[in-house]
Amino acid sequence: MKKIILHDIPYGSHERHKLDIFIPENLKSDSGIILFIHGGGWHEGDKSIHHADAQFFCNQGYVCATMNYRFVADNISVFNELDDITSALKTVKMKCSEYGINAEKLILSGGSAGGHLSLLYAYTRKGESPVKPVAVCVYCPPVSFTKPDFLYGISSNFDDWKFGLLSKCCGLRVTKDDFLNPPQQEALNKISPENYVSPDCVPTAVFHGKHDELIPFNHILDFITLLNDKKIKNDLLIYENSSHALKEDTETTLKSRAIFKKYAEMYL
16 A cells, blocks of 8 residues: 545534544554644644654654644633544544554644643543553643743733633633632643643653743653653653754754654554
């Protein structure tokens, strides 16, 4: 079988419910899947940003998929985006079966908001996922929404926008004045991956810029400490000179791909 690329496969009724699937040639009947989830602050972005990643791992022999999802709004929260991942995986698994592929294992990956959704899905939806998450490889992921320095690089002139975004993400109104109040902290904690770290979590690789201006590096260090405390297999690769976009460390990007490839070899 030659390599097959399926574009804009619908997986639901919303206009954003579209995904792309990359099926390698000479694939074994049993195969794991790598799903790439784009970033963009939960309210923008497109699946095409991960096409190069999907092409690379497809050439390594893995079924890959990239997906769009609904953007957060007054009636759409992060939890709805997690629902979209489940729906997308159902469609990917069905399409794989049409090509004689039995897809049972899953690595989730993404950057920024896509990294956050990957972690949150693997940590909270493993039991209901159509394809079992076995590992996560993420870039600059938000791991805690409850700390005052979250998104600290955004100017105070944009506080209304920032807290409006947090409100849409968690489904509860959050303002600068009530951010630290118990109801708001509880709602934000529910969408924080660090809140769900347990011995049952899947192996996790995190690639993060030491000078990230949105997701403070200390958040990631705290997160890795939690993983270590629970004896979760993990890898942390630091981009020593990079901010959130990870553009300043070309050689580190090659190292991150090598770690990612190792996870695929080990767990898929």
